[in-house]
Amino acid sequence: MTVYRSMIKLVFLLGLATNAFAAAQPDTKQTKIDGTQGYRDEMHRPPEPWKGPPRSGAKVYADSCATCHARTTQGAPLPDDDVEWRMRAGKGMDVLMAHVIDGYKELMPQRGGCPNCSDAELKAAVLYILGQSGITPGSMSANK
Ligand code: HEC
DSSP: OHHHHHHHHHHHHHHHHHHHHHHHSOOHHHHHHHHHHHHHHHHHSOOOOOOSSOOOHHHHIIIIIHHHHTSGGGOOOOTTOHHHHHHHHTTOHHHHHHHHHHOBTTTBOGGGGOTTOOHHHHHHHHHHHHHHTTOOGGGOOSOO
16 A cells, blocks of 8 residues: 555656746757847847937947957057057047948957947047047047
8 A cells, every 4th residue: 555655656746847847947958949030130130220319428438339449459549549559549530530441450350349339420520539538529630
């Protein structure tokens, strides 16, 4: 009798365990496919338009540009590296802006990685970066 009871208990417990296991492991295959699909959609979705007031250069810099420009690992010039920025500023604002908008060489992404930034916001960010090296548009040589 006791053996019979413990058998029932065992089956019951096994059932619980299996259910718990199943619950803890949702259909991972499906989740993975959905996850990947979500990621793909994310990649191709046009950027959410920015509905707030125009962002300052400092904000755009902090939110987008700093990912690369605040560290030495990406090869992006640091904002207060005046030697580097003086050299780049020599290209003139139009060229710098074209490089920000279209991307530049391998690592500088289009629109500095801020697809919903307006040209004006991107320009504010460039001016902010240049300002950290004491470069003002007035002090830049060629086109402003
Ligand atoms: C994914 C990394 C990354 C992000 C994000 C990024 N940059 Fe850059 N940026 C670079 C790198 C790397 C260079 C240097 C490219 C070179 O000269 O080889 C660069 C160069 C530049 C230059 C100089 C271009 C020239 O003609 O010399 C400007 C201006 C610039 N970035 C502005 C920005 C602004 C503004 C943002 C944010 C809106 C931004 N970057 C975001 C990586 C990045």
